[in-house]
Amino acid sequence: MSLAVPARSNRVLAVLVALAGALIAAFVVAPRLLANGSGAGFRDESDLRRAFRTAFAEYWLTGTRDLPAELATVVDYWFRYHLAKAVLAAMLLAVLVALAVLLWRAFLAAGAAGLGRRVTLAVSGGAAAVLALCSLVLVLANVQGAVTPFASLLPLLTGDDPTTVAVQVGRRLADGTRTPPLDVMIDEFARYHVAMAVLAAVTAVSLVGVCAFLWRAAVWSADRRSRRVLAVFGTVSAVLALIMVVVAVANTTNASDPVPGLAALFAGGW
Structure with a gap:
């Protein structure tokens, strides 16, 4: 090359x-x-x-x-x-x-x-x-x-050929009957979303910093082409930061009430 x-x-x-x-x-x-x-x-x-x-x-x-x-x-x-x-x-x-x-x-x-x-x-x-x-x-x-490796394995129970146990889990989630294994699943599913909320928030803050740096460099650049390239990447960084904020908020919401999301997974809707 x-x-x-x-x-x-x-x-x-x-x-x-x-x-x-x-x-x-x-x-x-x-x-x-x-x-x-x-x-x-x-x-x-x-x-x-x-x-x-x-x-x-x-x-x-x-x-x-x-x-x-x-x-x-x-x-x-x-x-x-x-x-x-x-x-x-x-x-x-x-x-x-x-x-x-x-x-x-x-x-x-x-x-x-x-x-x-x-x-x-x-x-x-x-x-x-x-x-x-x-x-x-x-x-x-x-x-x-x-x-959260346990939570990320849960989709393997569902899909086109859900197991009998997966059906039972779905029923327990639907009727509100709790068991110790189900409590562990709910806790891990919440932690799964907490992890992504934190990761997305940290990424968003980092992208905002990158955006500020690029736009500052664009403003101070004397070259028109450099200003244009820096401004484009600064704008892209801002858009990505906004997307990460949305991801962080969505995962925070799921983490605060994990049962509906877990039920949707076992109902085939995740």
Whole structure:
């Protein structure tokens, strides 16, 4: 990938592209391998689904809050799986942000260079920025999954082929009958939403800071093209911050009253 930037920048660009490619491949392949390192031994999602459904059925019948060993093994695996994904996604996010900054700096420095070069730099920088945004979403989702692995496994009980136990859970939620396992599920489901509310709020505050920095830089920039690029990214940051605020509010509402959301999940509406 050659974009006619200075030789040193070209080398840095090549390293960042290679790192991004390696991290994307690692994100797809490595988490299951790393999570299975403890001997959990789940081959794929269908294997995990079967194990979780079997272990959960046993837990549901115990009538206690404590997770049995088989279920704890599945939950521990899911924690490690999401933790690995969160770390890899965070590393990918850092690389993509650096790549996007480098490409947009090259675009701004292109000046009166050929139209083809400027378009290539702009498109590449935009693609890197979009991929960075996708990585941010992956970081948030996987940190949430690592914080509340039990709750993030619950959708495996439902779907096109819900288990008998899932039907029973749905009935208990509908008629208000509480049991210790159901209390644990409700508590974990609330914590699931609390985690995302906190993550979204922190992200929103960070994006507001980025927005302020970019707009300040745009105001003080003497170059018209630089002002335009900085203003665009400042506006995008503000919009994303607003979206994160909405996400934080929605998850706070669900966390304060988790039963309807959990009932909707087991009714197939989540």
